[in-house]
Each structure stands twice: as structure tokens, then as C-alpha cells.
Amino acid sequence: MEYTELKVWKETRLLVNNVYDVTKAFPKDETYGLTSQIRRCVVSIPSNIAEGCGRRTPKDSIHFFHISRGSLYELETQLYLALDQNYIQEKEHKVLLDQIIGCKKLLNGFINYYKTLKTKQTINH
Template sequence: MEYKNLDVWIETRKLTKLVYDSTKSYPKEEIFGLTNQMKRSSVSVPSNIAEGCVRNTAKETTHFLFIARGSLFELETQFYLSLDLTYINNEDFKIISNQIILCKKLINGFINYYRTKQ
């Protein structure tokens, strides 16, 4: 399956762009802290989806999808922390939160698909 055509991969890339755009306005002292961690988490999601798609078995693919999902939940937590610290406003938080919810649904659907193939 070509991962570049998958909605789940495309939508998680959009999420990564949102993360990079939103963290530009974070305080400079967060460059090596929260900002860096958020970028790493966001990049991990589509990267693990891609890696999972090129694996030889459904079990291996599912493993990488679970890693991607874990990074997505990590990212969600980091955005809640950003909101708590007032690094992000409610409107931007809602936009990103909606994209995270979409990505969760897509990843969960993909995991369920591969579970039937095990």
C-alpha cells in the first residue's frame, strides 16, 4: 500500500505543519523545551505511519501505527500544556485539537483495518 496516498498520512502531515506554524510564536526559552518536543512528536506521527506501511506483516505495521498513535496523544497533551501556559490562544487550540481528533480517528481506523489482517 502506497502510504503517500493515505488520508491518515496526509492529515498527519497537515497537523505537523500546524504544529510548526503555531510554535513559531512560543517564547524563545521554549525552543529547546516544549517547542522542540512538540515538533518531534508531530514529525513522529506521519513518519511512523510511513514506516509501518512498508513493513512485511500486518503485525509489524500495527506496531508502528500504535507508536504513531502514542505520539499523537503525546502531542495532544503538549498542546493542553501550551494552553495552560498561555502559549496558544483558545481559537488556535481548537483548530489544532480538531485536527488531532481527525488524525486519531484515521489512525484508529487504520489500526482496526490491520488488526483484521493478523
């Protein structure tokens, strides 16, 4: 299966689009601050999933999936900071957090699947 067909990749890509939409309303003086940081962070999530899928071994793949998961936690924190600064409304924040939680669950399942591949690979060698 191609990574572009994976639900986890599709959902994280949707998260990217939603975060970009929300950050368009951030103050202009945050363009090179929190806005940029949030956008770089969210883009890295599906990007690292794709990179992990392109690796040769499950161990290498899992490494990039863990980076992606770490970026989900980083994004969550940055969105709390944006809420603290009143850059986003409580309702927008909740929608994005719910999306992040869903992405974490999908990604954790995907990591666990790759761990079984890693175990099978170890047994077969």
C-alpha cells in the same frame, strides 16, 4: 497503495505543518524545551505511519501505528501545556485538537483494517 496516498498520512502531515506554524510564535526561551518536544512529537506521527507501511507483516505494521497513535495523545497533552502557559490562544488550541481528533479516528480505522489483515494472515497459515 503507496503510503503517501493514504488519507491518514496526508492528514497527519497537515497536522505537522499546522503545529509548526503555531509553535513559531512560542517564546524563544522554549526553543529547546516545549517547542522542540512538540515538534519532535508531531513529526513522529506521519513518520511512524510510513515506517509501519514499510513493514513486512501486519503485526509489525500495527506496532508502528500504535506508536503513532501514542504520539497523537502525547501531542494533545503538550498542547494543553502550551495553553496553560499562554503560548497558544484558545482558538488555535481548539483547531489543533479538532485536527488531532480527526487523525485519531483515521488512524484507529487504519489500525482496525490492519488487524483484519493480521487475522486473515493467521487463518491462511
